[in-house]
Amino acid sequence: MTRRRTHRISIINLNTGRGARATHHRYPARTPVLALDFGAVSVLVTTTASDQVTAADVDFARQLAREADAFACSVERSFRGLACGREAAA
Template sequence: MTTGHAARTLTHPYARREPVLALDFGATSVLVTTRGPATVEDLEFARQLAREASRFARSLERSLHGLADGTGVAA
């Protein structure tokens, strides 16, 4: 899947159940949630996802604002 003008992310928190993370790519959506009550493994996965998303964003910032060799400084 690729990003574009129709791509977005949303978190749907619920008072009586686990949250849902929605990744929308126009006509395609991916929903991320747990199988039941949250576990330590679920939390670790969420933290991994956040770390990798942050790395992805920094890499894109370097591509957009950086030097041709990718050594630019993230905004």
């Protein structure tokens, strides 16, 4: 991950748990939406504009996917003691 250029003003901590889920929504007349639900709190991740996708949107989506995969691997490793990578699939 690259170094942040701005200082954080605030941090919002949303804990995973029984009610937490992530869902991807496709729409025919607008760009996709990623919904992160944490019980009574929802976070919607959308593109810059609802009618088009930019190169920056694609870059962010790929970065989000990489970091989410790394997060999932770390959580699984902590929970089950598995290594990340192909050997974890066995």
